[in-house]
Amino acid sequence: MENRVKEIRTKLNIQQKDLAQLVGISRQTLSLIEKGEYNPSLKLCVSLAEELQTDLNTLFWH
Numbered sequence: 001m002e003n004r005v006k007e008i009r010t011k012l013n014i015q016q017k018d019l020a021q022l023v024g025i026s027r028q029t030l031s032l033i034e035k036g037e038y039n040p041s042l043k044l045c046v047s048l049a050e051e052l053q054t055d056l057n058t059l060f061w062h
Helices: 005-011 016-025 027-034 042-051 056-062
Strands: none
Touching: 005 027, 005 056, 016 027, 016 042, 042 056
16 A cells, blocks of 8 residues: 655654554554555554644545
8 A cells, every 4th residue: 555654754753663652563564554565454544644643645545
């Protein structure tokens, strides 16, 4: 799944490990999400959007 997680995370100067910890996943899982190799649950998508101060449309369906 194509997304803007990495782009927005780096703009906010948030480390991968820190974002992963905030949403309750491993850094490796976050890495897979950023590469589009892992489809997160809707709940996880919402958590990521909240922590990245954006909405689901911007984050996943740009």
